[in-house]
Amino acid sequence: MSFDLGLPVNTALLLYVMYCIQRIVWPSASAPKTVPNEFKSSYTWMPKGHPPTLLFKTYTPKTLSPFNGQNGQRILLAIKGIVYDVTAGRNFYGPGGMYANFAGRDASRGMAKQSFEEDMLTPIDQPLDKLEDLTGEEIDNMRGWMDHFSNKYIVCGRLVENDAT
Structure with a gap:
């Protein structure tokens, strides 16, 4: 059985396998560099500011x-x-x-x-x-x-x- 790259299905399959291997070996290379807009305005658990300190x-x-x-x-x-x-x-x-x-x-x-x-x-x-x-x-x-x-x-x-x- 031979692997023929001339067939579009085999070419697509090879590209997909290579993409998956690249994501496993170099995960940060495929990660987005910026935060998507949909997350910028959503809820965050971080407080807006620290409350003023109240001393004894x-x-x-x-x-x-x-x-x-x-x-x-x-x-x-x-x-x-x-x-x-x-x-x-x-x-x-x-x-x-x-x-x-x-x-x-x-x-x-x-x-x-x-x-x-x-x-x-x-x-x-x-x-x-x-x-x-x-x-x-x-x-x-x-x-x-x-x-x-x-x-x-x-x-x-x-x-x-x-x-x-």
């Missing part, structure tokens, strides 16, 4: 209040003197979220009492809530929230009294 620092009720999520701002809240960055939970703590009243505030009493009402918040120009009237069960509730926040969000500071100026 000391906050007062007055300095914490701007971090309420308005205008794309970070969202911080405090529980028993620990400040958490809850920006990742913007749907819950940001403007319009069901816990938005805790954004930029000390949420200790509300978390302890499982109440998300405005009257659970101490005004920012008043001394910090000492939480002395809480029951054991309410303190356990607050500790449970602290454990939840510590496992889910970044601890970024501590909350202290306003300056006495």
Whole structure:
């Protein structure tokens, strides 16, 4: 049996075999050099930019209040003197979220009492809530929230009294 290159089928078959061998031996030679247009505008897992770094620092009720999520701002809240960055939970703590009243505030009493009402918040120009009237069960509730926040969000500071100026 002989191989006749004069037949178009045999010529096509030979070219195909040579093409396949070339792709196996030199794979990068046949790879496209640029990204096709259809992939340039599609979704990517890479973030558009790194979020600004938030250093651990000391906050007062007055300095914490701007971090309420308005205008794309970070969202911080405090529980028993620990400040958490809850920006990742913007749907819950940001403007319009069901816990938005805790954004930029000390949420200790509300978390302890499982109440998300405005009257659970101490005004920012008043001394910090000492939480002395809480029951054991309410303190356990607050500790449970602290454990939840510590496992889910970044601890970024501590909350202290306003300056006495």
